[in-house]
Amino acid sequence: MSLNIAVLATGDELINGEMADTNTSRIAGILGAHGYTVGESRVVGDVEEEIESALCDLAGKREVVIVTGGLGPTEDDLTARIAAKAFGRRLVLNDEALAQIRAFFAKRNMEMNPRNEKQALLPLKSTILGNRLGTAPGFTLHQQNCDLFFLPGVPKEMVDMLEQQVLPRIQQRSGGTAPLQERILKVFGLSEPRVEELFDGQTLPTGVALAFGVDFPFVHVKLRASGESAEPLLDRAEVQTRQLLEPYVFANGQETLAGNVGRMLTDAGLTIALAESCTGGIVAGMLTELPGASAFFERGAVTYSNTAKHDWLQVPPEILQNPGAVSEACALAMARGIRSTAGSDLGLAITGIAGPDGGSPEKPVGTVFLALSDGQNEQVKGYRFSGERDRIRRMASCMALEWVRRYLNSRL
Amino acid sequence: MSLNIAVLATGDELINGEMADTNTSRIAGILGAHGYTVGESRVVGDVEEEIESALCDLAGKREVVIVTGGLGPTEDDLTARIAAKAFGRRLVLNDEALAQIRAFFAKRNMEMNPRNEKQALLPLKSTILGNRLGTAPGFTLHQQNCDLFFLPGVPKEMVDMLEQQVLPRIQQRSGGTAPLQERILKVFGLSEPRVEELFDGQTLPTGVALAFGVDFPFVHVKLRASGESAEPLLDRAEVQTRQLLEPYVFANGQETLAGNVGRMLTDAGLTIALAESCTGGIVAGMLTELPGASAFFERGAVTYSNTAKHDWLQVPPEILQNPGAVSEACALAMARGIRSTAGSDLGLAITGIAGPDGGSPEKPVGTVFLALSDGQNEQVKGYRFSGERDRIRRMASCMALEWVRRYLNSRL
Numbered sequence A, B: 001m002s003l004n005i006a007v008l009a010t011g012d013e014l015i016n017g018e019m020a021d022t023n024t025s026r027i028a029g030i031l032g033a034h035g036y037t038v039g040e041s042r043v044v045g046d047v048e049e050e051i052e053s054a055l056c057d058l059a060g061k062r063e064v065v066i067v068t069g070g071l072g073p074t075e076d077d078l079t080a081r082i083a084a085k086a087f088g089r090r091l092v093l094n095d096e097a098l099a100q101i102r103a104f105f106a107k108r109n110m111e112m113n114p115r116n117e118k119q120a121l122l123p124l125k126s127t128i129l130g131n132r133l134g135t136a137p138g139f140t141l142h143q144q145n146c147d148l149f150f151l152p153g154v155p156k157e158m159v160d161m162l163e164q165q166v167l168p169r170i171q172q173r174s175g176g177t178a179p180l181q182e183r184i185l186k187v188f189g190l191s192e193p194r195v196e197e198l199f200d201g202q203t204l205p206t207g208v209a210l211a212f213g214v215d216f217p218f219v220h221v222k223l224r225a226s227g228e229s230a231e232p233l234l235d236r237a238e239v240q241t242r243q244l245l246e247p248y249v250f251a252n253g254q255e256t257l258a259g260n261v262g263r264m265l266t267d268a269g270l271t272i273a274l275a276e277s278c279t280g281g282i283v284a285g286m287l288t289e290l291p292g293a294s295a296f297f298e299r300g301a302v303t304y305s306n307t308a309k310h311d312w313l314q315v316p317p318e319i320l321q322n323p324g325a326v327s328e329a330c331a332l333a334m335a336r337g338i339r340s341t342a343g344s345d346l347g348l349a350i351t352g353i354a355g356p357d358g359g360s361p362e363k364p365v366g367t368v369f370l371a372l373s374d375g376q377n378e379q380v381k382g383y384r385f386s387g388e389r390d391r392i393r394r395m396a397s398c399m400a401l402e403w404v405r406r407y408l409n410s411r412l
Helices: A022-033 A048-061 A079-086 A095-107 A114-120 A155-174 A192-199 A230-245 A257-268 A282-287 A306-313 A317-321 A328-342 A389-411 B022-033 B048-061 B079-086 B095-107 B114-120 B155-174 B192-199 B230-245 B257-268 B282-287 B306-313 B317-321 B328-342 B389-411
Strands: A005-010 A038-044 A064-068 A091-093 A121-123 A127-129 A138-143 A146-151 A180-188 A209-215 A218-226 A249-252 A272-276 A297-303 A346-352 A367-373 A378-384 B005-010 B038-044 B064-068 B091-093 B121-123 B127-129 B138-143 B146-151 B180-188 B209-215 B218-226 B249-252 B272-276 B297-303 B346-352 B367-373 B378-384
Touching (some): A022 A180, A038 B048, A048 A079, A048 A146, A064 A155, A095 A114, A127 A146, A138 A155, A180 A230, A192 A230, A230 A249, A257 A282, A257 A389, A282 B282, A306 A317, A306 A328, A328 A367, A328 A378, A346 A389, B005 B048, B022 B064, B048 B064, B064 B155, B095 B127, B114 B121, B121 B138, B127 B155, B138 B155, B146 B155, B230 B249, B257 B282, B257 B389, B272 B282, B282 B389, B306 B328, B328 B367, B346 B389
Parallel strands (some): A272 A297, B064 B146, B272 B297
Antiparallel strands (some): A038 B038, A127 A138, A138 A146, B127 B138, B138 B146, B209 B218, B346 B367, B367 B378
């Protein structure tokens, strides 16, 4: 049985455009994965009349309303009080909520600020939704034909509470649905229009829906199906998609490019060292995001200056003079140098012009050279990336990681 | 005179969370800069009943409604037809719209696809809003006390139409407004409740509104005022706030911590070199975000292993043995070592346990030591940060940059 659901996000920084409302999309995504569609979503500011009006309106129209924000300890946090007013209930000190807040601080050997007590003032006849990750308990109440769930605005806390406490209650009310199953294949090296073009003339198994998303510079290919035969259908669709898009698929589901490169290095028992110039440490940061990086990574050099390239990587002064730091020759020397210095199996180097300054007619902004050395074979190539500084740095970082992934793939 | 404004975005990919609704935030930002506040914003899918219901509801409640999406030539593009139905008007072929669409294609020496004619079918008594950048003309109509503006979903086209055609009409209706002016002071080192607590008992100048935002680990303090005396009022409020929150204010407006540190280093004519272990290159990446970093930064070491700490930074093996890599002694040695190796004015080192593994009772996950050396004076301190791996790394990175900022501040 499907439910009539709305999502309401509150906060001045959301309505005035300052901050992106990521909570609403997250909620819609999680509900969607379980077979539920959201009918409408709304955003209002920290304005009493707007919040009250939205709560009353939605409670009258919908079966489930999920509200985020306004549960904090500051004066701008109005949700509980307004919910009480909107639904004609008294605002009372909820003992269970107060106990949870106290326990949260005690567990961390921290003092509870008196302001945090405000977070235990909830509408009469609310049920607490425990917050494992923060101070603000959420709460739920039933009004007319509607179940309203009030969650914190902090994304990690909101998601945890939604999955652990709200979803089961929703599922109980709806008697379960046919969860939507989804496979996400992540692609690097093809533009979205190009990926879409490749799917023209392809017939996916009946019952499998196709959608695309973009997370620059990656394209996400999403395959969805529901019902009992969802899994075998998606298996077939996934095989078909991989055949179509090889070798551009670098990850699936929640995997990341850096995470997969790290995993493949660990599995292969190989180590890598990095020499970064224009990317300034971004690649090292990405490779060390996941725990266990010390299995394959023991050092990286951010050689932003020519002197550093010479000192740490033994790039010869002649090369730095001509053809210069942004060249195939320099990238190669950097890759060999870091590999040798670190004693690692692989050496990866990135040198380029991130902009907006530093470009020339021969080497415009966006010119980046990558080099990869394994002691026996070497690979070096120049690119011309476009866009602004951060976009060029991000593109160069991802391309460098993709080089490593493809190298490791070729060894399998 | 202020106006009662709502924004409505339509599209399945928006309501199901696949795509971020950036149009609504853009609109709110542009309107905000001109002194207008949005009362509420809504998102619905490509569902007739939902779109119709939202249009009727908002037209009855608001003075201005801005609608984005659904003006394209495909079958999913329903907006014009549903607006006609919602407001009881016939859908008619609008000659001016058709002429504009034809002219758009002619100008580009392209054929008009017959599908594009659908884009000229608009509700009776609509006024065209010309689209300089795409095929779909927008349109506006007056219903009850409400002016509705229907804009394309393509962001570039939407923004252009909003600024060129919608804003002047809104300003005409409102007789102009007093643009809202805002100052944002960014704070590091105090929690949001603590910042709020400090404002208790403070009286800001009349007419200045105060709001808070959080962007972990930073707190944003926002001061707002409108009208002719906005600027002097905000000047006074800003002085008062800075006095209250010194020395925790690290930036204002769009400035960032890393950006300000870079600027201060450049102004002081000082250079810095980094030795990062658990932060894996994040600090170097932050410092090189803005152009011109080569003025103060020439190298950083990501010494993830003990061997690298010894090789590149000359950290003595005895220290790596005992008290170990995560210690005051090691952090100090790293800071001295990178400073000496790089020949920079300042050496900054970070070594710690980002987790989730690697902790012990004496040195739990989150234990991080920072050290800063300028050749004459040294500073070293241990912290216990909490949270997950990425949160610990982010906190350590920001604290390290804050150390440099405060050091540079003390020299002014």
